[in-house]
Amino acid sequence: MIRLALKTSTWNPTETEWLRAANTISEAERDRISQFMYKRDAKQSMAGRLLMRNCFSQLSGAFPESFVLSRDTSGKPYLVNPPATLTALSFNVSHAGDYATFAGSNSAKVGVDVMKVELRRNTTVEQFFGHMKRQFTDFEWQRIRSPGSDRGKLFNFYRYWCLKESYVKAIGTGLKFGLLKIEFDIGRMEDDICRTTTVAIDGVIDSDWRFEEVYLDNHFITIAVQGEDSTREHVEDNVKVVKFDDLIVSKDMLDDEKYFFSFNEKKECP
Template sequence: MIRKVVSEYLNIPYKEVTLARSEKGKPYLTGRTDVDHFSFNVSHQGDYAVLAAQANCNLGADVMKLETRTDVASFFQTMRRQFTAEEWQLIRSPTTDKEQLKLFFRLWCLKESYVKALGVGIGFEVGRLNFHLPSLNIDSSVITDTTLKIDGTAMSDWSFEEHFLDNHSIAVAVNNTCKTPSEKLVNEDMNEELLSTAGEFKVLDYKDIMKNVQPLSEPDMSFWENFHPKAEDPSQWKSKQAQKS
């Protein structure tokens, strides 16, 4: 998915896309002297994988599935240091556990998207981040009015694009110094959706996903011959191996 969007966005032959990782594990494009900076980020959780990409800036993406819990009070207590007093007031404002959890996961998704954009890893104290949500209800539209303060200082050079899709919160943190529009891809199994500049999702079929994708090496038939007879359940395969020995 990363290789595909880099190839098509920057018009680089698929097989010439070379990727590396920073010390904190964030992937980046390497080996190109003709590209100043191209930022992309991937997140997967629940039923979806999300990829965001944009030139000349830093960005981060995150997706969180809304999960029901029976221990909401104790769960919130465990996570108390990860949110500001203002955020906790917002989280606890609904009267039902479901709506409180929806706000919790939405805010957590926003925090993750910002930290991933920075590429600093899990060492960042997300409790310093305070998000303000003017739009509390997200339907099929893309929300862009969320703002961020860090240690009380407004981060006016950052914007956040949010969407709620099939019980999943999606957030993309974008540095406002970017000069080109971003591209966001949401992948569910073999179905992919592209967010256009108009904020609408376009469903792509399998052929669209695989378009321009090329194998990076010749097929290894010996690998397939070894893999093919294996049982789908690894425990069954181990049992058969034990019986043979």
């Protein structure tokens, strides 16, 4: 299984870098990215596209720009006419806070989510939790609120949120799946990693799923994995943090510089 993360908050692309990135993705993807108002959102979206194409290239040997992507009715990207080495590929991308993340596997169904552990502006922890009351079971809320400090409660909250998001993204339903049907029993984090969390669906533990939880730079990254991947893949591998230059192997440069200038004109997030 391939697990990648790119720290987008420290990526300040030069004109050359942005053009290289734009050349790696399709025109439809470039147009989609151009619609974002803020630089952060444009960078995160671009990073997600680059992470996906880097994985496709690693597994097939083809250039990252050679792949054609489309979206299904739920908005999830998929490969159009994939090569034989990628026909069974399950992949997912997520971005939030300072990171864009990716997970992909040829032998299991996967979903990934990332969240930064932070409190929204002008709100208390209890006010924040009040808005999310219906997203977790009574047992989960008990675990979320068990630490004595607000920081500990936020830590547990985002951990649970990433678990739920990664699961519904893996099964392809998104948040329309009843989140109260899913109940997690979190394992112990050791060296900022946990692989012992379990999930119950409608009260029945589903042992076909495992969850890789990583706490990285004040972010939770969680990968939900279903299937034989749990025995065939190298589960001791961790999320690999990559840099921009690790993702680009494009042959040529776009002649049209509008893609850099459209990025340069975007606003900084408030």
